[in-house]
Every structure is written in C-alpha cells, then in structure tokens.
Amino acid sequence: xxxxxxxxxxxxxxxxxxxxxxxxLVFALAGCAVAAxxxxxxxxxxxxxxxxxxxxxxxxxxxxxxGRGA
Numbered sequence: 726x727x728x729x730x731x732x733x734x735x736x737x738x739x740x741x742x743x744x745x746x747x748x749x750l751v752f753a754l755a756g757c758a759v760a761a762x763x764x765x766x767x768x769x770x771x772x773x774x775x776x777x778x779x780x781x782x783x784x785x786x787x788x789x790x791x792g793r794g795a
Contacts, residue, residue, distance in 0.1 A: 753783045754780050754783040757776050760773075760776040761773045761777040764776055
C-alpha cells in the first residue's frame with residue numbers, strides 16, 4: 726500500500742504520514758493570497774475574506790506549527 730494511502734479516520738487516516746509538506750503549505754498560502762486579491766478587486770469581498778482566512782490558516786500551518794503532533 727502506498728505511504729500516503731488512507732485519507733479516512735483512524736490511525737491510517739489523514740495526517741498519519743506527517744501531513745502536508747511545508748512547500749505545499751507555502752504554495753497553498755500563495756494561492757490563497759492571489760485568490761483573495763483577485764476576488765477583492767472584483768468586489769466580491771465575502772469570498773475574498775474566506776480566501777484570506779484560508780491563507781491565514783495555511784500560514785499558521787506552515788510557520789507556526791499549527792497541527793503538528795507533540
């Protein structure tokens with residue numbers, strides 16, 4: 726079975742192999758920032774706020790250790 730298999734609940738579920746890499750999280754953060762800027766430029770401020778909140782989440786995961794096991 727591949728190392729990444731098992732995205733369900735339980736010990737073989739999501740995060741069992743250590744979670745997403747920091748590189749992935751940084752790319753996700755950048756994507757959220759771009760999406761938030763484009764949405765705000767179009768005047769879709771509610772959607773821009775959701776994208777910005779997702780960016781904050783990815784920033785916390787990437788740089789503040791949110792979600793890492795003790």
